[in-house]
Amino acid sequence: MTRKKRRLYFIALGMLALGAATALVLSAIGDSLLYFYSPTDLEERPVAEGQRFRLGGLVEEGSVEKDGETVRFVVTDLIHTVPVAFTGILPDLFREGQGVVTEGRLSGAGLFVADSVLAKHDETYMPKEVADSLKDSGYWKEGAAPDAGPAQ
């Protein structure tokens, strides 16, 4: 075997071993890299009352109620729902049917009290005219943001 060949195999093996090690590490830390829990995640792995975490999903249509500075809405992943209360200024993109990521704690009675709300934008980009004509022709997919759906 020439020295070039030996170096080639050495590097190829090294990269393979490194890739395998990374894959193992990533699959081991898995869930701790989740930026937020979906309502279904919360159902499957309950979080203790008073513990801080992030909750993400779609704002349910027709669920937003403003009461002075406080906003109440329901976060859904189209399977489970969690009611949320938030006091403060909402981001521009916050609207019904759009994704949000909220941070806060569960209080008693299953209410999630958030102290920050971030809007989650989906990957769809189009001009307003196209969105309107999609709605007119019935091809509009309401709440179709794939990422906010249930974790598979």
Add this chain to the structure above:
Amino acid sequence: MHRYANPTRFLRIANAILPWSTAIMVIAFGVGLAYALVVSPPDYQQGETVRIMYVHVPSAWMGLFVYTAMAIASAVALIWRHPVADLAAQCSAPVGAAFTFICLVTGSLWGKPMWGAWWVWDARLTSMLILLFLYLGYMALANAFDDRQRGSKAAAVLALVGWVNIPIIKFSVDWWNTLHQPASVNPMGQSGIAIDGSMLIPLFAMAIAFKAYYVTTLLLGMRREIAAAKVRAMRMAAVHG
């Protein structure tokens, strides 16, 4: 492989490519900027803020693309002791670092009005920040030794090891819940292309412009380094002669 290890042959090829890559860059930038800033429509949700995407997304692609090119060049340099490949890797690093930085800054400027936060520690943003540190570490390591050969060898190993971050960046939005949206241009995924045609023109024009810019600066940088090496050799000859 060693046909291209000869700097004179490389310079001949580089000088032939340079006018073309420069012309493509100028034309693509002209078309891309005109469409990105004026012709393309505002988004139905984001309004005019969508225009940030035409810089942000091609910059992110460049960050990943240039790093991959750098890792391949580093492997060639390590295995075949190929001096031109080593130069290519070293001249790629500042370009890739600059585009990664632009990607992070423009993303932050977009995130504040759209998400409501300049920065969040989700998997996509964090892995992209690590990419910037990998570029900076590569450049620091390559220049850390008095002996250039040792520096470039150590840096090449870092470039290869750091490459594991590239698939992590790419798939972070699929593997984990992130605040960052999933890929909009993903022909192999189920969502396909989720960007309207009128917005794809500036996006792809800018991507072509950035790639042509990379080729142009890379060849110019390598030409400069080869000239600098010649100067060093002549100085040494003068001192010892």
